[in-house]
Amino acid sequence: MTLTEPHNRLPQIIQGGMGVGISSWQLARAVSMRGGLGVVSATCLDTMLVRGLQDGDPGGHLRRAMARFPLPDVAQQVERRYFRPQGREKGEPYQLLPMHSGLGSAWSRTLITLSSFVEVWLARQDHSGPVGINLLTKIQTQTLPGLYGAMLAGVDCVLMGAGIPRDIPGILDLFAAGQKAQLRLDVFGDAPGQKALLTLDPAEFGQEGRTLSRPAFLPIVSSNVLATMLARRASGSIQGLIVEGPTAGGHNAPPRGEMRHDDQGQPIYGPRDHVDLDALRELGVPFWLAGGTGSPGGLQRALAQGAAGIQVGTLFAYCQESGLEDSLKSEVLRQAARGSLGLLTDARASPTGFPFKVVQLADTLSDPELAAARRRICDLGYLREAYRQPGGGVGFRCPSEPVEAYVLKGGRPEDTLGRQCLCNALLADTGHGQPRGSGAELPLLTSGDDLLRLHEFLGDRQQYSAAQVLDWLTTGS
Numbered sequence: 001m002t003l004t005e006p007h008n009r010l011p012q013i014i015q016g017g018m019g020v021g022i023s024s025w026q027l028a029r030a031v032s033m034r035g036g037l038g039v040v041s042a043t044c045l046d047t048m049l050v051r052g053l054q055d056g057d058p059g060g061h062l063r064r065a066m067a068r069f070p071l072p073d074v075a076q077q078v079e080r081r082y083f084r085p086q087g088r089e090k091g092e093p094y095q096l097l098p099m100h101s102g103l104g105s106a107w108s109r110t111l112i113t114l115s116s117f118v119e120v121w122l123a124r125q126d127h128s129g130p131v132g133i134n135l136l137t138k139i140q141t142q143t144l145p146g147l148y149g150a151m152l153a154g155v156d157c158v159l160m161g162a163g164i165p166r167d168i169p170g171i172l173d174l175f176a177a178g179q180k181a182q183l184r185l186d187v188f189g190d191a192p193g194q195k196a197l198l199t200l201d202p203a204e205f206g207q208e209g210r211t212l213s214r215p216a217f218l219p220i221v222s223s224n225v226l227a228t229m230l231a232r233r234a235s236g237s238i239q240g241l242i243v244e245g246p247t248a249g250g251h252n253a254p255p256r257g258e259m260r261h262d263d264q265g266q267p268i269y270g271p272r273d274h275v276d277l278d279a280l281r282e283l284g285v286p287f288w289l290a291g292g293t294g295s296p297g298g299l300q301r302a303l304a305q306g307a308a309g310i311q312v313g314t315l316f317a318y319c320q321e322s323g324l325e326d327s328l329k330s331e332v333l334r335q336a337a338r339g340s341l342g343l344l345t346d347a348r349a350s351p352t353g354f355p356f357k358v359v360q361l362a363d364t365l366s367d368p369e370l371a372a373a374r375r376r377i378c379d380l381g382y383l384r385e386a387y388r389q390p391g392g393g394v395g396f397r398c399p400s401e402p403v404e405a406y407v408l409k410g411g412r413p414e415d416t417l418g419r420q421c422l423c424n425a426l427l428a429d430t431g432h433g434q435p436r437g438s439g440a441e442l443p444l445l446t447s448g449d450d451l452l453r454l455h456e457f458l459g460d461r462q463q464y465s466a467a468q469v470l471d472w473l474t475t476g477s
């Protein structure tokens with residue numbers, strides 16, 4: 001494995017990939033236009049695409065991008081099936097995509113590839129700045145088509161955390177060479193040596209042999225051990241590292257060693273969770289610091305510590321261009337200005353088992369009563385884990401699905417306690433929540449600890465733009 005030279009094109013400020021849909025193409029484009037690295041989130045993009053089409057595709061952006069997909073027939077088929085010119089009737093449920101099964105179908109690969117293409121294509125319009133895409137390593141079933149679609153659209157950078165994305169650099173090399181790539185699916189209950197392989201062949205899209213530009217790869221790490229492993233033993237070269245601490249929004253790495261909780265049930269982090277930046281520098285790989293670094297002082301401190309810059313999430317999550325639904329955005333900003341927001345690192349909420357930062361906000365699933373009242377339904381299934389079925393096939397289960405179903409699939413009842421359906425809740429954050437009976441799925445917001453300091457940046461404003469965030473970070477004004 002060789003490390004390439006430091007990636008000269010990557011800017012000091014990276015706007016973090018925030019799923020689902022918070023790091024929208026509009027946000028990434030706004031950031032990239034102003035000299036930062038704008039990043040779109042790949043999580044649930046296929047569902048976001050078909051829900052956007054069912055809501056009438058305001059502005060026609062999705063269809064404009066779909067028309068540029070290398071397989072026009074596919075784009076037309078998706079449009080015919082999901083586009084509703086007048087949008088849905090009030091309270092009418094969204095038509096769902098089939099959930100991933102087995103080793104995936106050609107149709108689901110196509111839709112994921114298309115949706116990833118669309119998001120990156122739109123983020124790249126009208127400027128020449130670099131654009132990145134963020135994927136959650138844990139959502140393995142989406143990885144190959146998510147990467148391939150993004151590369152077809154010319155993505156400049158791939159960022160991946162929430163897991164160990166060791167195989168990804170080699171996959172990017174293969175796709176860049178126009179070749180088939182495979183990714184080993186982690187299947188619970190498999191014996192050593194037993195393998196389930198996910199596959200994507202560019203030939204499926206009529207692209208056999210078509211070479212593509214190889215994006216930079218920036219894994220997201222929270223420890224020196226992982227940083228060293230990825231820099232030295234990944235399947236190909238990495239171009240940098242994002243070093244993320246437990247103050248960041250979204251999922252956090254669990255504390256190292258035995259898990260201990262404070263009296264609110266939050267994981268307790270200790271000195272072992274600090275990344276030793278001296279040791280990190282010795283790897284000779286450029287790195288960006290993430291998690292509570294989103295301030296002019298944070299940028300200066302990061303640079304002084306030898307970082308190439310910072311990755312910022314929370315500040316961008318509430319700017320005008322983000323995909324967060326407007327009324328939620330305004331409510332959080334109103335409460336942030338008053339300093340009345342609470343934040344909890346929930347060790348149980350995420351089906352992934354990773355700690356997840358939850359904004360304590362009325363009328364969202366952060367309210368334990370509302371969470372308990374939600375009837376468990378699993379109809380999106382992105383965070384399901386694969387398990388080996390008694391007959392030898394690969395099945396999928398999620399600790400936030402109905403408990404009986406999970407247990408029937410061999411899951412342990414205790415693993416279901418306190419789990420939230422992040423798929424449905426995070427889609428609701430974007431205003432695309434699924435209607436249920438007389439109501440709809442409720443949102444659940446995540447943010448980093450910087451949310452509690454947002455008033456320092458906000459001042460008297462009730463809203464702000466991505467450009468204002470970038471100006472503030474770089475000039476302090």
Ligand SMILES: Cc1cc2nc3c(=O)[nH]c(=O)nc-3n(C[C@H](O)[C@H](O)[C@H](O)COP(=O)(O)O)c2cc1C
Pocket residue numbers: 015016017018019020022041043134135136160161162220244247248249250251290291292293294311312313314315317446447448449450
């Ligand atoms: C709303 C929200 C959603 C996030 N979702 C993801 C995600 O899907 N994948 C990921 O790697 N990081 C995610 N993050 C982390 C950000 O990309 C970024 O690294 C982090 O927010 C930086 O720390 P900060 O929030 O203190 O600025 C999310 C953060 C927020 C605030």
